[in-house]
Amino acid sequence: MNTAENSKIDSLTDDDFNQVSRILDCELAALKAVQQVKTGDRGDFFVPGKLAILFEGYIFWNQLKKRGFNPADYVTGNETILYSKWSMQYYKGGMGEYDRLEQARKINREAADASISWGMFQIMGFNYVACGEESVESFVESMCESEYRQLLLFVNFIKNNPPMLRALQSKDWDKFAKCYNGPAYAQNRYDKKLEAAHRKFKG
Known part of the structure; x- marks a missing residue:
């Protein structure tokens, strides 16, 4: 893995992925399957300087509550970014997700940033x-x-x-998807997508 004093700016190499697969003691194909399902061929950035993100309004609801806010007080005018149950209907995709993020940040920046899945592996801010x-x-x-x-x-x-690591190592995609994406993972068929991506990379 790159050990240069300055962080790596260029795209990751196969050597980087190979070294991470050794660190995690998992198949390279399994690691690449996770990346493929999370950001796929669109890559890590929507445009230069703008990371791939996805805003989750139901997470924002919970993150506001954790910080002492009553989410219901902020719903009017914010229906597309603040709701109590998971829904795909308000996703804008691409740069449109930054519009949703900025709207949420006007309510509370920390809660908004915690409610985004960020980057190549789409890890939630919380x-x-x-x-x-x-x-x-x-x-x-x-x-x-x-x-x-x-x-x-x-x-x-x-x-x-550890449960997520073991699931990745054993390629138990059902368990991995549940750990990584939460109990609603099946609604978006993450387990099936991971299984299919793994088959592709295994060849």
């Missing part, structure tokens, strides 16, 4: 501690720094969740 960061803010800064930093955050995230 997982900052498992990724080895001290705050949501430092997590976002690291995510935006480089693809290499994103890979390091992913390594920490997996290593700090």
Whole structure:
């Protein structure tokens, strides 16, 4: 893995992925399957300087509650970014997700950033501690720094969740998807998508 003093800016190499697969003791094909399902061929950035993100309004609801806000007080005018149950209907995709993020940040920046899945592996901001960061803010800064930093955050995230690590190692996609995406994973068929991506990379 790149050990240069400065963080890696360029796209990750096969050597980077190979070294991470050894660190996590998992198949390279399994690791690439996770990346493919999370950001796929569209890559890590929507445009230069704009990381791939997805805003989750139901997570925002819960993150506001954790910070002492009553989400219901903020719903009017914010129906597309604030709701109590998971829904795909308000996704804008691409750069449109930044519009949703900025709208949410006007209510509470920390809760908004915690409610986004960030970068190459689409890790939710509220997982900052498992990724080895001290705050949501430092997590976002690291995510935006480089693809290499994103890979390091992913390594920490997996290593700090033993059931998820074991599921990745054993290619138990049902269990991995549940750990990684939460109990609603089946609604988006993440387990099936991971299984299919793994078959593709295994050849």
